[in-house]
Amino acid sequence: METLLTLIRALIGVLGLLALCWWASEDRKRIDWKLVGSGLVLQWILAVLILKVPVFHDAVAGVSAFFSKLIGFSDEGAVMVFGSMPKDVPVFGMAWTVLSAIVFFSAFSAILYQLRILQVIVFGFAWLLSKTLRLSGAECLAAAANVFIGQTEAPLVVKPYLRKMTRSEINSLMTGGMATIAGGVLAIYMAALGAGDEAATIAFGKHLLTASILSAPAALIAAKIVAPQTESVNGQVAFPKEKEYEGVLDAATKGTSDGLKLALNVGAMLVAFTGLVALLNYVVGAWIGEWTGLNALVATWTEGKFEAFNFSFVIGVLSAPFAWLLGVPNADLLVVGQLLGERLVFNELFAYFHFAELRSSGVISDGKSVLILTYALCGFANIASIGIQVGGISALEPGQRANLLRYGFRSMVGGMVACYLTAIVASTVQSSIN
Numbered sequence: 001m002e003t004l005l006t007l008i009r010a011l012i013g014v015l016g017l018l019a020l021c022w023w024a025s026e027d028r029k030r031i032d033w034k035l036v037g038s039g040l041v042l043q044w045i046l047a048v049l050i051l052k053v054p055v056f057h058d059a060v061a062g063v064s065a066f067f068s069k070l071i072g073f074s075d076e077g078a079v080m081v082f083g084s085m086p087k088d089v090p091v092f093g094m095a096w097t098v099l100s101a102i103v104f105f106s107a108f109s110a111i112l113y114q115l116r117i118l119q120v121i122v123f124g125f126a127w128l129l130s131k132t133l134r135l136s137g138a139e140c141l142a143a144a145a146n147v148f149i150g151q152t153e154a155p156l157v158v159k160p161y162l163r164k165m166t167r168s169e170i171n172s173l174m175t176g177g178m179a180t181i182a183g184g185v186l187a188i189y190m191a192a193l194g195a196g197d198e199a200a201t202i203a204f205g206k207h208l209l210t211a212s213i214l215s216a217p218a219a220l221i222a223a224k225i226v227a228p229q230t231e232s233v234n235g236q237v238a239f240p241k242e243k244e245y246e247g248v249l250d251a252a253t254k255g256t257s258d259g260l261k262l263a264l265n266v267g268a269m270l271v272a273f274t275g276l277v278a279l280l281n282y283v284v285g286a287w288i289g290e291w292t293g294l295n296a297l298v299a300t301w302t303e304g305k306f307e308a309f310n311f312s313f314v315i316g317v318l319s320a321p322f323a324w325l326l327g328v329p330n331a332d333l334l335v336v337g338q339l340l341g342e343r344l345v346f347n348e349l350f351a352y353f354h355f356a357e358l359r360s361s362g363v364i365s366d367g368k369s370v371l372i373l374t375y376a377l378c379g380f381a382n383i384a385s386i387g388i389q390v391g392g393i394s395a396l397e398p399g400q401r402a403n404l405l406r407y408g409f410r411s412m413v414g415g416m417v418a419c420y421l422t423a424i425v426a427s428t429v430q431s432s433i434n
Contacts, residue, residue, distance in 0.1 A: 003431075006327070010428040013325040014040070017417045017424075021225040024413050030228040035133055039221035042132050043214050043421070047429045050210050057206075064205030067187055068198060070108065101187045106259025107252050109149065109183055114251035118148055122157070125216070133220055135229070138165055139172040143220055147212045150182025151380050155393045162397035170400055171227040171407040171414070172220055174389050178381040178415020179219035179422075180212045181348065188349070192356040193374070204374060207426070211378035214422040221421070222414035227407060273350045277342070280311035305335050305363055315341030326376055326423050332369040339373060344416065347382045371430060375423035381415035 018036070022028060049056040112118045126144035130137055138161040145154040154177060155162070165173070181189070186208055194201025245251035289295035289309030298309045306313045316338035323336040335358065343351035355373055358364045364373070380388075386408040394401040 006428060006431055009327050010424050013327060013424045014421060016325045017420050018221075018225065021222050021414060021417055024226050024410055025228070026226065026410075027228050027230070030230055031225050032228060035135075035224055036221050038133055039217045039224075040421075042129075042217045043221075043425055044429070046214055046217070047210070047425045050213065051426065051429050060209050061202065061206050064190070064202045064209055067190060067205050068194075068201050070105065070187065100263075101191060102185070102263040103256060103259035105183065105187050106262060107255035110245065110251040110255025110258070111248055113149075114245045114248055122148055125213075129217060129220065133217065135172070135220060135224075136165075136169055139169045139176075139220070142173045143176040143216045146176040146180045146219075147216050148183050150180070150185070151177025151385065151389060152392055153182070155396055159396050162393070162400060165400065166229065166231045167403045167406070168224070168227045168229040168231070170393075170403040171411055172223040173393070174404070174407055174411035175223040175226070175414035175418065176216065176219040177389055178385055178411055179215040179222075179379045179418035181208070181378055181380065185349070186212075189352045189378075192353055193359070195356065195360055207371070207374045208378055210426060211375045211419075211422055214375075214425060215379060215418050218418035218421040218425075219415060222417045223411070226410045226414050269347065269349060270353065273346045277311065277346070277350075281308070283311075284314065285310040302334060306338075312338050312342075315345060319344075322420060326372050326420055327427055328369050328372055329366050332364060332366055335364060336369055336373060340376060343377050343379075344382055344412075347384055348377050348379060351377050368427060368431070372423045372427050375426045376419050378422070379415055379419040381412050381419060383412070385415075386412055 022031070025031060050060050051057060109118070122141070122144045125147065126137070126141040129135070129140040129143055133140070138158050142154050142158045145157040149157075155173065158165075158173065186205070189208055190201050190205040193204040245254060285295060285308040289298070292309070294309035295307075298306050298313055302313075306316070313334070316334040319337035319341040320333045321337075322340055323333045324330075326336075328336045339351050339355050339358075342354060355364070355377065359370060364370060389411070390401070390404045390408055394404055
């Protein structure tokens with residue numbers, strides 16, 4: 001009976017999210033529902049294979065364990081610079097577990113790209129998407145690249161095709177970037193959620209890797225509902241032959257430099273966004289909550305999960321319906337909604353770190369809520385990413401700027417829906433295992 005109720009709840013969630021994409025669609029009569037159905041079937045098959053079939057599950061778990069080891073190797077590099085200080089002084093925890101990992105993983109990823117190891121993996125996944133969904137080679141290649149290298153680097157993979165990409169393909173490119181995370185930041189979230197426990201770090205890494213894989217077909221589903229393909233396209237999948245680096249050493253040095261920029265950006269964003277949330281919580285709590293007497297009421301009603309009627313509580317209420325669609329237990333709807341809202345308004349980095357904090361403090365302890373959040377937050381779908389994608393892709397191909405602006409908000413909605421579809425599918429499959 002419980003399994004049946006879980007499946008019904010999942011069906012309601014999937015239909016609700018697809019309805020949101022249908023509402024945002026620019027041409028509802030041209031939606032290819034056969035493609036949507038094929039994409040959903042592919043997503044469920046991949047989820048069952050990865051989470052339930054031992055050979056695939058062990059392979060993903062092995063990759064996660066390898067990433068966990070790499071985090072340890074990045075610590076060795078940090079020791080060279082910081083000595084033992086990060087372990088002894090709490091203020092250096094961020095530099096030790098996060099910022100140093102970003103620099104190391106950026107260099108490592110660049111080396112893998114130069115050795116064409118990443119290209120082989122990306123090409124194989126793109127071929128699977130192309131044959132299953134029968135979409136253009138360029139958008140399938142971009143969707144696959146987004147799984148491993150993220151929204152800022154993936155457009156480089158399809159740079160030779162950008163000029164001739166249709167409006168629907170551009171929307172797919174952007175939506176795919178919104179729905180997945182980069183390989184470099186994967187290590188950050190593994191370390192943050194694992195909280196120093198190796199087994200937990202590997203477990204979260206397995207789910208984060210699975211999330212990125214499952215979100216690729218989900219992103220294409222959402223994109224093709226929002227902007228149906230009406231023009232003929234080339235279905236051939238071909239990886240560009242241009243070299244990004246001059247050699248392995250050049251890849252390592254440029255990757256390190258790029259990683260340093262990203263690490264500084266990450267640290268700055270966490271400082272800024274944490275301060276902004278504190279400011280907004282104070283303003284709303286002091287000016288509205290205190291004056292109306294809602295602060296005490298909210299604290300009592302939520303059993304201390306929210307201290308006052310503040311900004312965090314407001315976005316939790318607004319996002320709670322999405323939390324319900326995802327299958328979150330009723331007791332956690334508001335706090336999960338808060339994190340979903342923080343990812344959308346700020347970014348997934350801030351949301352994941354806040355998630356780790358709430359989990360370690362016991363505010364979020366239900367296993368299903370933890371699992372759903374791990375998947376639902378795994379994407380770049382936020383307001384800032386619209387500007388990042390419009391600026392980055394238009395710099396590669398200025399002629400597509402009009403389409404990029406046209407689909408900026410829609411691609412964010414599509415990316416959000418893709419992450420939520422992945423959370424529903426993965427949590428449903430996982431619950432059927434246990």
